[in-house]
Amino acid sequence: MTANHAAEGTLGVGILGAGPVTQAIHLPSLARLGDLLTVRHIMDVDAAVAGSVAARVGATYSTSIEALLGDPEVDVVAICSPHQFHAEQVIAACRAGKKAVLCEKPFAWNADEAAQISAVSRETGVPIIVGAMHTFDPGWLAAVANWGELPETAHTIRSSIVLPPNARFEDFATEIITRPAAGTPDYSDAEVIMAMLRGGIMGLAIHDLPLVRRFTPDFAEVEVLEARIVRPFGYVISLRTPTRTIELRAAMNNTWKPEWSFEAFSDDAALRIDFTPSYVQAGSATATFSRAGETTVHGPFAHNGYEGEWREVAALATGTKQPPSAQTLIDDLTFALDIAEATVACRYADQNLQQAAREGAHA
Amino acid sequence: MSPQYTIHATPEAREAGAVDLAVASLPASFGPAEAGSAAVVRVIAGLPGWPQEAVKAIDGGARGIVVVNPAAESVGNLLEAVEASGSAIVLDERWASHPAVAGAEDAVRTMAGRAALLDSVATAPAGTGSGELLAEHLAAVVRLTGSLENLRVVSSGTHGYTVSGRLANGAPVALQGVLSRARPAGVSISMLTDDGGVSVALPEPLAAWPATVKVTGPQGEILLPTLYESAHRATWRRLKEHLDAGTAPSDLAGFARLTAQLAQLG
Numbered sequence A: 001m002t003a004n005h006a007a008e009g010t011l012g013v014g015i016l017g018a019g020p021v022t023q024a025i026h027l028p029s030l031a032r033l034g035d036l037l038t039v040r041h042i043m044d045v046d047a048a049v050a051g052s053v054a055a056r057v058g059a060t061y062s063t064s065i066e067a068l069l070g071d072p073e074v075d076v077v078a079i080c081s082p083h084q085f086h087a088e089q090v091i092a093a094c095r096a097g098k099k100a101v102l103c104e105k106p107f108a109w110n111a112d113e114a115a116q117i118s119a120v121s122r123e124t125g126v127p128i129i130v131g132a133m134h135t136f137d138p139g140w141l142a143a144v145a146n147w148g149e150l151p152e153t154a155h156t157i158r159s160s161i162v163l164p165p166n167a168r169f170e171d172f173a174t175e176i177i178t179r180p181a182a183g184t185p186d187y188s189d190a191e192v193i194m195a196m197l198r199g200g201i202m203g204l205a206i207h208d209l210p211l212v213r214r215f216t217p218d219f220a221e222v223e224v225l226e227a228r229i230v231r232p233f234g235y236v237i238s239l240r241t242p243t244r245t246i247e248l249r250a251a252m253n254n255t256w257k258p259e260w261s262f263e264a265f266s267d268d269a270a271l272r273i274d275f276t277p278s279y280v281q282a283g284s285a286t287a288t289f290s291r292a293g294e295t296t297v298h299g300p301f302a303h304n305g306y307e308g309e310w311r312e313v314a315a316l317a318t319g320t321k322q323p324p325s326a327q328t329l330i331d332d333l334t335f336a337l338d339i340a341e342a343t344v345a346c347r348y349a350d351q352n353l354q355q356a357a358r359e360g361a362h363a
Numbered sequence B: 001m002s003p004q005y006t007i008h009a010t011p012e013a014r015e016a017g018a019v020d021l022a023v024a025s026l027p028a029s030f031g032p033a034e035a036g037s038a039a040v041v042r043v044i045a046g047l048p049g050w051p052q053e054a055v056k057a058i059d060g061g062a063r064g065i066v067v068v069n070p071a072a073e074s075v076g077n078l079l080e081a082v083e084a085s086g087s088a089i090v091l092d093e094r095w096a097s098h099p100a101v102a103g104a105e106d107a108v109r110t111m112a113g114r115a116a117l118l119d120s121v122a123t124a125p126a127g128t129g130s131g132e133l134l135a136e137h138l139a140a141v142v143r144l145t146g147s148l149e150n151l152r153v154v155s156s157g158t159h160g161y162t163v164s165g166r167l168a169n170g171a172p173v174a175l176q177g178v179l180s181r182a183r184p185a186g187v188s189i190s191m192l193t194d195d196g197g198v199s200v201a202l203p204e205p206l207a208a209w210p211a212t213v214k215v216t217g218p219q220g221e222i223l224l225p226t227l228y229e230s231a232h233r234a235t236w237r238r239l240k241e242h243l244d245a246g247t248a249p250s251d252l253a254g255f256a257r258l259t260a261q262l263a264q265l266g
Helices: A020-031 A047-057 A065-069 A083-095 A111-124 A138-146 A166-173 A190-203 A209-214 A305-317 A326-362 B011-016 B019-024 B050-059 B076-085 B101-114 B130-145 B231-245 B251-264
Strands: A011-016 A037-043 A060-062 A076-079 A100-103 A128-130 A156-163 A223-229 A233-240 A245-252 A259-265 A270-274 A286-291 A294-298 B005-009 B030-032 B041-045 B064-068 B088-092 B115-124 B149-157 B160-166 B172-179 B186-193 B197-203 B212-217 B220-223
Touching: A011 A020, A011 A065, A011 A305, A020 A037, A020 A047, A020 A166, A020 A305, A037 A047, A037 A065, A037 A305, A047 A060, A065 A083, A076 A083, A076 A305, A083 A100, A083 A111, A100 A305, A111 A326, A128 A305, A128 A326, A138 A270, A138 A286, A138 A294, A138 A305, A156 A209, A156 B172, A190 A223, A190 A233, A190 A326, A209 A326, A223 A326, A223 B149, A223 B160, A233 A326, A233 B115, A233 B149, A233 B160, A233 B172, A245 B115, A245 B160, A245 B172, B005 B011, B005 B019, B011 B019, B011 B041, B011 B064, B019 B030, B019 B231, B041 B050, B050 B064, B050 B076, B064 B231, B076 B251, B088 B231, B088 B251, B101 B115, B101 B130, B101 B186, B101 B197, B101 B212, B115 B130, B130 B149, B130 B160, B130 B172, B130 B186, B130 B251
Parallel strands: A011 A037, A011 A076, A037 A060, A076 A100, A100 A128, A156 A245, B005 B030, B005 B041, B041 B064, B064 B088, B115 B172
Antiparallel strands: A156 A259, A223 A233, A233 A245, A259 A270, A270 A286, A286 A294, B115 B186, B149 B160, B160 B172, B186 B197, B197 B212, B212 B220
């Protein structure tokens, strides 16, 4: 089989980072879009991984960013490396004159980095999208098209995520090589708890925080009321803005049964979106509107948000669609960062109160 | 054929408890008392002061009492009166009295030692009082889980509430109330364990909608049998069984524990 046999006239894709997300999510999604996109270059710091993954799709491989960005066959770049490298790699891809950049979430670690990226994108004219896959899911897009005034009138928002270990779905999607080792956290260590909460928000809640933000016009005033962890990994976080109640739930355990939902309620209407699990090509989310005795369902549709992302990248690269507002990406990021920081601060405050209570009891 | 037990309901209780429908669905067991004769069963609305009304009914010779939607009250005196008289008191609670709760309780308590999270959402129409909804919500949850620890109101307002607590094994509990007319009122309770859990959805007692109780484990998921019976009718059926057998329902003792839990919330 010659993987690039049908590559004529398609956009060349280069991928930075060849870990499980690339193997189990992006390559299968791109395999469904052979008429639009062809993987031409895989880069990973581990040459064996890069070579093995590239061989699956008949692509070139390398261990340096410069080699991938200098490859004239690469039109669009996907950044799937560890989070701390995202910002510099997005900027480098823009400066290399690529046609579009897809960056896994989060695309930066602070607002300054986000602003720099935005400025470079504006200067170079290279469009950037962030891989918040649910915002590209046809089920979500159907909700957007039909929600009327709900984002303005909603008063309560819920995001609830129950997931098996990633490996369960990675193995349904591909044959993975190299997985990061999983450790057992020390739950008695306050810093471990803080890291779990921060990681929970920036690694898991962040999938749906852009959705939450669409229903939260006063998102800049978000306040964390309570934050707790769920073992072995997860969180229960209560947020509030002057006009919204926001509840975030997540649990990753050893169940086989995933459940991933987003809900918004006003006095008279409610929206529930049930997403399919990550990794597998199980079609889109289903959006259900309820309005006092009437229920309207949109979806499911045949593709998921990951495929939606790549369709968007192709449309941006060929100029058939305009890029999202840079401010939207920056606002989504700062919303997540604000919640992560406020959550950690809330836990420190609780911990200090408990410590003071213990000291008082012993005085 | 005359019904086995005659009843008398106050107008408020009759409406709140859909008493006519419930009794009509148990025609051999219950029926209205003849004018001028004392009813065997008295039905009272659970408005503030209901324990005093119940004591009066016992003093008047009632062998059975149904309390519809009981408000949080101290029931110490009533418990003493019940013990002395041997009368049977059953509580007709919005969600906690659904017939599926017994099976759900077994499932939850079997797995509670391994619980990682209990997340529950109650919905009721906009305009419902948050405190009223929380009392009904907590009654359903506590019925399944037993007493909760460290209960605390995280937020409360015109659109609902969030209450946090924990199970006996330390797992977090999150109770959320949402006030909206968008969906039928109901309560969902999800308890997750390391490899599965129990999910429960309890409907309104307005109709004989079945609850959904699912138990998930490594081998798959079991849907407990669907019971097409409302909380109202299930309450009356329980009362009949106690009256027939001469046994004492545990409703009041459970209600005392619930009231203590609500008192923690202030």
